């Protein structure tokens with residue numbers, strides 16, 4: 001008899017963004033003439049930067065000729081890209097990260113979901129609430145939780161992010177082994193200071209824990225005093241893994257390129273308390289289950305780090321941040337309490353009522369799609385998230401409709 005992994009039966013309905021897409025599609029079917037503006041999922045809308053497109057085209061042409069054709073590449077990524085990443089994203093900011101500590105992949109979603117395979121079943125996992133659902137769901141699938149009771153999975157430590165702590169969770173009172181952090185935060189748009197992040201690094205060192213740091217939105221940081229990488233913090237190399245993505249800064253959501261940084265000193269322990277390096281284990285997993293990102297995509301990604309590429313990306317990110325400011329200003333003027341949008345592309349808004357009710361009301365009255373905060377966890381109930389990823393015209397139109405309906 002074929003039996004299933006019963007942990008999958010514990011999962012809540014469908015993945016949040018699939019659920020929203022289903023509701024929006026049903027609404028569109030019932031209202032075929034209604035123009036829908038999507039400020040829900042954080043999916044970029046502008047074309048790839050011209051520097052990336054030129055590199056992409058050139059690499060595709062290389063693939064057409066035997067002399068320059070490339071078959072399987074190194075699973076970890078080509079050195080031209082890993083070296084560019086190490087130099088521009090880390091060493092230039094004083095973070096001691098080297099090319100051979102970078103694993104190029106097809107997405108931070110996959111990497112943040114897959115990394116937990118390296119760790120034991122009985123570890124204590126700490127997850128923020130609200131949270132990007134992937135961290136939670138992949139631990140449920142792996143069997144590290146009990147059932148879903150009153151809005152939470154048993155067996156996890158939830159790190160509440162609320163108005164009271166400015167949406168930056170406090171250190172756990174109990175001892176935990178694996179900690180998920182995401183800054184700038186998805187969904188709240190909150191950020192963490194250097195001192196705040198240092199407290200987490202110190203906690204991890206003192207408790208022989210590991211931090212999984214999702215920095216997919218670092219490009220949106222405007223405040224120069226904020227850390228962009230956990231590796232800007234002293235002592236992090238032994239206790240942290242960082243996830244980055246080219247999806248949101250360079251528009252690679254459909255093109256797929258991301259990377260994970262596993263420093264050579266980063267460690268986890270066996271049951272005897274003997275330390276083991278994580279780098280060779282992740283390398284082993286990566287080479288066994290992944291065949292690398294395609295050569296043209298890696299060449300396009302490399303172009304992100306050229307002078308012209310950097311300028312084009314700054315323009316893209318600035319454009320989305322202008323949208324974020326428009327959204328935050330409009331919602332604040334309407335009397336809604338907002339966070340985020342200043343160093344992040346997400347604006348987290350107190351809905352003054354149920355999240356899903358606000359979602360339905362907004363869709364029905366204005367045709368604007370938001371993400372209900374409750375979909376990110378119990379602490380998200382009563383909030384909604386608006387994303388700045390859309391054209392200026394659509395964001396302006398959405399805000400006009402919202403002002404008209406909600407004023």
Ligand code: MLT
Nearest residue numbers: 040041042043109132186
């Ligand atoms: C989001 O809207 O939270 C993100 O787009 C999801 C993702 O990056 O996978």
